[in-house]
Amino acid sequence: MGAKNRISLGVLVGGLVLLPLFMRNPYYIGVMVFIGLYSLITIGLSLLMGYAGQISLGHAAFFATGAYTSGILTTKAGFAPVPAFFTAILLTACVAFLIGIPTLRLKGHYLAMATLGFGQIVYIILNASVEFTGGPSGFGEIPRIQLGSILIESQISRYCLVWSLVILVLIFSLNLINSRVGRALRSIHGSELAANAMGVNTSKHKIQVFVLSAIYASMAGSLYAHFVTFISPSSFDLKFSILVVTMVVVGGMSSVWGALVGTFLLGLLPELLRNFRDYDILVYGFVLLLIMVFTPEGLIGLIDRLKGAQEKRSLKAQAKLS
Amino acid sequence: MSGLNRKWTVVICLLAAFSLLTSTCTKKKEAYKVGAIFAITGPASWLGEPERNTVQMIVEQVNAEGGINGHLLELIIEDTVGDETKTVNAVNKLIEKDNVLAIVGPSRSGTTMAVIPIVEKAKVPLISCAAAETIVEPVEQRHWVFKTPQKDSDAVIRIFEHIKSKGMSKVAIITGTTGFGDAGRKQLKKYAAEMGIAIVADETYGPGDTDMTPQLMKIKATDAQALINWSIVPAQAIVPKNMRQLGMTIPLYQSHGFGNIKYAEAAGEAGEGIIFPAGRLLAVDSLPDDHPQKAVLARYKKDYEEKFKEPVSTFGGHAYDALWLVIDALKAVGPDRAKIRDHIENRKGFIGTGGIFNFSPEDHNGLTKDAFEMLTVKSCKFTLLSE
Structure with missing residues (x-):
């Protein structure tokens, strides 16, 4: 995993444990729960976009598959939330696999278009199959998750559940990146042709990471369904797909940490901007603009740059001393 | 000595004024x-x-x-x-x-x-x-x-009562695919069965759609005597326009989601004669003065x-x-x-x-x-x- 990643992970876990001690208000914890849900999706997207170099504008569809599978199985088929959670993962993985085979043959704008189209198709299905999905009105009364004797109902219990999952997913993803598969993915990002020539099975790896990111999104979807207990198609539209992609881009695609930074920023920003009332959208847009103009490589790039400058300075200082 | 005394008097006066000020502040009731x-x-x-x-x-x-x-x-x-x-x-x-x-x-x-x-x-x-x-x-x-x-169901009942009073029994419905349109569609279907009205066509449109001609063509081909357009989004104003273009003359009913004069303005001339149930706010001028x-x-x-x-x-x-x-x-x-x-x-x-x-x-x-x-x-x- 690398020493750097271990330190970052340690800092994250420490921060997450300490946070509820200082922020006792359930409202803030609730905001953190949603950031956790988004993080699950953006970590997967970061693997897909940053490492494998493939874009997806249809991840709302996988988020929806998770949420609707969990919701329908628990309300209509009498499933308990936990088995429904895993069934949703299985179903989403199958869908992603089938969608991935033809679409991942495409590149650049064409891939973006194909995934966007897929997202829209799922959105239309959710709206049109009224008997099954409840149509545009959605459906509610989704049961809460029961883990042993603990009912996941309070904000703090949701916080613990979702962030434990995020940490697990993060550890898995960091290990993956530093494995043979991770190196293969990065070679695809660099040059698919060269990777192929070196004997990397590029199409296989691309589909693998696509399915993995879909599974992460499905997990987030299932948890969303059980947390909010009501779902309707409007939560799974194109806007959502764009939001998660924006989080990854703003944070920086060069590492999964960038995805987390972007998710925190864009998850917190709307809440912080509540004081601006009607002007919140303006400020939001302005912040995005500043980030994209001054750190086109994302916020994580800024951190790297600052660190680089500091190292240079210390090197200079050392040189002067000697 | 006297100088010191005067100083103290000032301080005490200030303190008294301050306490008076704070006490009047606390007296003000909490919002x-x-x-x-x-x-x-x-x-x-x-x-x-x-x-x-x-x-x-x-x-x-x-x-x-x-x-x-x-x-x-x-x-x-x-x-x-x-x-x-x-x-x-x-x-x-x-x-x-x-x-x-x-x-x-x-x-x-x-x-x-x-x-x-x-x-x-x-x-x-x-x-x-x-x-x-x-x-x-x-x-x-x-x-x-x-x-x-x-209630949606009350709006449906009022529309159906009016349709029946005109001696009609076959209607086509076209609804928007939003929560409002979907809820209306369910109520329309439910009460049609109860009130003896036949729904001969059941079409939908998305909130962002800009043309409903295909759906209306289908409706035109049926023997519907009236059309009910149930939606709350601005797209609903396109239906009367498309109807006019297709030369459809059957009466058009809208839902209470039509209750914004901007929608009637958007429909323009094609919107003349649309019938819909709404609260009395929109027709306050034509209400009798003794209405509660x-x-x-x-x-x-x-x-x-x-x-x-x-x-x-x-x-x-x-x-x-x-x-x-x-x-x-x-x-x-x-x-x-x-x-x-x-x-x-x-x-x-x-x-x-x-x-x-x-x-x-x-x-x-x-x-x-x-x-x-x-x-x-x-x-x-x-x-x-x-x-």
Whole structure:
């Protein structure tokens, strides 16, 4: 995993444990729960976009598959939330696999278009199959998750559940990146042709990471369904797909940490901007603009740059001393 | 010595003045905090904006008249953007951070459904401005939830009654694929069977669609005697235009979601003669002077149009009714969430813009089908349908 990643992970876990001690208000914890849900999706997207170099504008569809599978199985088929959670993962993985085979043959704008189209198709299905999905009105009364004797109902219990999952997913993803598969993915990002020539099975790896990111999104979807207990198609539209992609881009695609930074920023920003009332959208847009103009490589790039400058300075200082 | 004394006198005087000042400050009564969440921006802003304007206007009026029993009314307004996740966060904020006594809104059915579990758990009264009947039903699971817009089913019944009175029995329906359109579609199908009306075509359109010709072509090919267009989004104004282009002459009925004069303006000439059920706010000028709602309606219309220089819509009226219900309860029982809830649940004869509300433990909407009038569009204005 690398020493750097271990330190970052340690800092994250420490921060997450300490946070509820200082922020006792359930409202803030609730905001953190949603950031956790988004993080699950953006970590997967970061693997897909940053490492494998493939874009997806249809991840709302996988988020929806998770949420609707969990919701329908628990309300209509009498499933308990936990088995429904895993069934949703299985179903989403199958869908992603089938969608991935033809679409991942495409590149650049064409891939973006194909995934966007897929997202829209799922959105239309959710709206049109009224008997099954409840149509545009959605459906509610989704049961809460029961883990042993603990009912996941309070904000703090949701916080613990979702962030434990995020940490697990993060550890898995960091290990993956530093494995043979991770190196293969990065070679695809660099040059698919060269990777192929070196004997990397590029199409296989691309589909693998696509399915993995879909599974992460499905997990987030299932948890969303059980947390909010009501779902309707409007939560799974194109806007959502764009939001998660924006989080990854703003944070920086060069590492999964960038995805987390972007998710925190864009998850917190709307809440912080509540004081601006009607002007919140303006400020939001302005912040995005500043980030994209001054750190086109994302916020994580800024951190790297600052660190680089500091190292240079210390090197200079050392040189002067000697 | 005397200099020192004088100094002390000044200090004591200042202290006395200060304590007097603080004591007058503490004497001032604490403000009543009420939350309001509307879709002020985003795809449903045509609902949220008049609602926001309305509640701001009411707060100014109430506080200018000295507040509620001497307490100022403090309204904390949040924007849902019509998005469920944002609404959940906003309601959590209102309850946990601002500690509001009651919440007015949200504007849309979906966002309301998403926050019902939260207010039920936190035991905070919520008066929704959204239409779907599932918001207040089943009522035993909606202990803390009320709504001010009229019932979809009552609108359906009024439309079907009018169709039957004209001797027609076969209708086509075209509905928008939003929560409002979908709920209407279900009610239309349910009551068609009960009232002996045949639905010969059942078409839908998306909220962003710009042309409904294909759906209308299909309807034209049937023997439908009337068309019911059920939607709340601006796209609904395209249906009458397309009908005119196709030379369709069957009468067009719209839902109470047509209750914004902008929609009639968007439909232009093609909108003439559209028949729809709506609250009396839109036809206040043609109401008789002795109608119990006349005074409330006329005042709201005058205040709103003078202040915001735009015509009132029924949506702003829903927020008007919701906030006045809360103020009415605060006046009677003071700052206690449970007492506010109980007071609203037992409120009878509350005259609002949407009708005369008679709440009960079995009915958290409090309106009947008499809250509707059948209106029509004449020279780009809403008027009472004479027959």
